[in-house]
Amino acid sequence: MKVDQIFFNLFCRRHLRFVFASFCCCFLLSSCSPKMFADLKSGEGRYSKGMLALFRPGKNESLVYKTMIKYKDKEFSSLTYLNALNDSVFKIVLLSNFGNTLLEAEISRDRFTVSNVISYLNRKPILKLLEGDWRILLGGNLKRSIPKLFTENSQSTVFDFADGRTNNLYHYDPVAKSVTMIESYKGKSKKVLVSIDSMQDFQPEVFSIEHPSLHLKITMSLLKKASNDSVE
Amino acid sequence: MNRFNKYFSFLILCIIPVLTNAQQVMKSMTDTAAFINSLAQFSRSTQTIQGEFVQEKKLKMLNDKVVSKGSLYFKKENKLRWEYTEPFSYIISLNNGKVMLKDEGKVSSYDANANKLFLELNDILITCINGNIFKSKKFSFRFFETEKNNIAEMTPVNSAMKKFIDKIILYFDKTDFTVTKVDMLEPSQNSTVILFKNKKLNGDIAEKYFILN
Structure with a gap:
């Protein structure tokens, strides 16, 4: 030629x-694959199964969180119930303050099944956002793979669970033996920030999920484990 | 066992609980007009109602029950304070068309007439208490009675409301016509039971109960 x-x-x-x-x-x-996430070493040896698990609900007693949702200048509250069917399947129920069911869903490693949702929440972007948030929160419970080691110092070890363009960084405090913060990146930009403000019995007592680009902040405060008292 | 016997036994097993339940629980109300009239009379003579409530939510999906407690204040014509004290503090006050919410110490105020949801809520709560609910065209009604209670079963007619509520069942005390229990059934088969206790009729209720700040 x-x-x-x-x-x-x-x-x-x-x-x-x-x-x-x-x-x-x-x-x-x-x-x-931004530079910051390139060539990370495996967390093997530093990571043990369950150490990044945030929640440990029982099968008969749900964790109950008062949930304040702030979107731009609007604010409303609801109740979130979290219950474990087994190690890899969790049930999530959202109720209004009056007790009306807003959403009932089940989340596992590869599925998010909504069995009941009120019409004004039944929108793909809302359900996707909700699923995304719970996948980040339950990453330590649901992920089977060994995360990469992002950084490590005496105060915290940061593990990275990567999934395609998404990198979720779990900040682990080796002294308190708990996760203190989770950052979720898409490429280079930080999309979600989970701050754990206080812990009770190795479970988050007060934590917030922030979506800076959406001007959305969800603050959850542990009320107590659900009661089994009956009114009748 | 031949095929016929199998089916027959199955049929009997299905019917027995229905029959026994029907005998124990409730029968159709014999004189509905008299009940509605008596209730209207009671409402006319009632200026205030106060009491406590226990609310229990049963979720099909979870094993545990959701129990909330609180108190209720009603003052004629249309002032209502519905206050949850457990598991957290949450107050809703309806005061002459104004809706106020107090959540974690923060007060929000709405004009009920400007918000369709609050308008509906205001209408249902107030008419339930003042006895005008049976004039509502938003529900179809069926009436039953037991030894102790008159029972009104309300089914929403409006398709938007049907998405939230399947049925509301009000239990009225036969002796004083006050509501003792409310059952709310959702299309998802979740249900809420509210039991009222320590009711006090026509006592003094200060105006401050209906103003949140």
Whole structure:
């Protein structure tokens, strides 16, 4: 093949399109794995199963959280019930303050099944956001793989559970033996920040989930374990 | 056992609990008009109601029950304070078309007429208490009675409300016509029972109970 033919082939319309698409792919792929998450070592030896698990609800007693949702300048509250069916399946129920059911769902490693949801919450973006938040919170409970080691010092060890372009960083306090913060990144930008303000019996007592780009903040305070008293 | 006997035994097993339950629980009300009239009379003579309540929610999905406690204040014509004290403090006050909520010490105020949800809530709560609920076109009604209670079963007619509530069952004390129990059944088969106790009729209730700050 002559040089001018190669040149022609390379810059003819069809090939230009190919060159442009390849360039875009390279650009996207490079942005998929930001430097900060590249070449991380495995957390093996530092990580043990269950150490990043935030919740330990019983099968008969749910954890009950008063949930304050602040979206822009609007604020409303509800109740969240969390219950474990087994080690890898959790039940989540949202109730209004009056006790009306807003949502009932089950979350496992690969499924999020909504069995009942009130019409105004039954929107794909809302349910996806809710699933995403619970996947981050329950990452330490649900993930089977060994996370990568992000950073380590005497005060905290940061583990990274990566999933495609998403990197979830779990800040673990080796002295308190609990997770203190979770950061969720999509590429380089931080999408979700979970701050654990206080713990009770190795479970979060007060924590918040913040979506800075959505101006959304959810604060959850542990009320108590659900009662089994009966009114009748 | 042949096929016929199998089916027959199955049928008997299904019918027995229904029959025994029907005998024990309730029968259709014999004189509905008299009950509604008596209730209207009671409402006319009632200026205030105060009491305590225990609310129990049964969720099909969870094994545990959700129990809340609180108190209730009603003053004619349309002032109501519904206050949860357990498991957390939450107050809703309806005061002449104004809705106030107090949540974790923070007060929010709404105009009930400007918010369809609050307007509905205001309407249902107040008419339930003042006895005008049976004039409502938002529900269809069935009436039953037991030895101790008159029972009104309310089924929403409106499709929007049907999404939230399947049925509301009000239990009235036959002796004083006050509501002793409310059963709320949701389409999801979750249910809420509210039991009222320590009721006090026509006592003094200060205006401050209906103003949240």
